[in-house]
Amino acid sequence: MERGGEMGNVKSNAGGGYGSAAVGQKDGQEGVEETVVRVLSEGPPELFESWLEGLRSFEGGDSSSSSRPAPIGANELRERGKELLPAFARLFASVSADEESPDGAEASAALRREVSAGLIEQGLTAGELAAVVFSLKYAVLETVRSEATTGRGLDAECMRVSKVIDEFAYSLFESISRMREEVIALQQRSLLELSTPVIQLWDEIELMPLIGMIDTGRAQQMIERLLNSIVETQSRVVVLDVTGVPIIDTDVARHLFKTVAAARMLGAEVIVTGIRPEAAQTLVRLGIDLETLRTSGTLWSGVARAFRLIGKQVAPLDEGGQ
């Protein structure tokens, strides 16, 4: 909403600009609009120089990056510029077009997204991309200012250039943050999957080692996975190992109780193993009654108990053989 309003403001300014440019044309001179289009589509050497210079000053302005080389070399910048500038030229042209048709606005939005995606793929950081885009803006404005043969409509056209580049920057950063969010969500999912494996230990025994902090979201996911896996493998005993859980407080205890209650309803017994001495002390001090839970000190004693529950035992080979 906010952005829409902003666009409206700039647009009306830009609208005034076209008239001025038209007056310039009538005089037989090159209007400011044509200058902008020419600068953008031809990309004169002065533009690149000014762009590089701007880029360097951006870099210097950032104290942490003083020792870092420029994010993008002069040659690479020229290569990129060859793709970027015509795109900006088209965007610039579409600013007038999108006043009439929403299709134009959509097309330029698509173009912005496309160019953004191309830039992001270069592997530059958000800060570096900002430096590239905004130093380009100053370079274009400067070049247009020095090349313009008439002062008429210069301000309006400059506003228009600013608007085109700012809108592009907006869409660029939107794309960046969206991509980052996607990556974060993906990592979170895979982390969840990784952190709650269910291992079939024996015919009717399942082992679920818990590693890391248990919050409500994880607990929920953990219970669901465990229950589904119990039904899938028809396991009668589940060993829930909490050795890797750093803190066991009231919340974690509540989740454990819930897990045990739910698994019991399915008909599976749960043995909780690996409650460390500190955790045991905390739980007792907190007044949490763990009596209803089957607990074992270590994983192996828990597993031995699980075997007994399904009527099996681990015995030495020679004794078993004799």
Added chain:
Amino acid sequence: MKIPILKLGDVLLASIQFELTDGAALEFQSDLIQAAESTRAQGVVVDITALEVVDTFIARVINDTGSMLQLVGARVVVCGIQPPVALTLAEMGRELIGVETALNLEQGLEKVRRMIALDVHELRESRN
């Protein structure tokens, strides 16, 4: 529609195949207890695999049925509780307390027979 109650030796078997209304649940409860009483069954297995939703009322009916069957001398095992059902009931803090559970019908039958055997054993012990 009545829920069929099958006799399998000294064990009764009832499989709920459709979502229960409150009325149907209560009707099933009294049917089951009467059947247990008249057949002198020692154990009852109730299979609720087909139930996708178990609300607090149905959970209470199941609980009560367990206690009632205990009174007429039969042990009860509920089997086939679906994971989402177990999760919802655990979230509500309402466990099926007092009712033994099993993963499937096979294990349910096995469990109820074991419980009956244990009862018989205890009875003999007390006589000696």
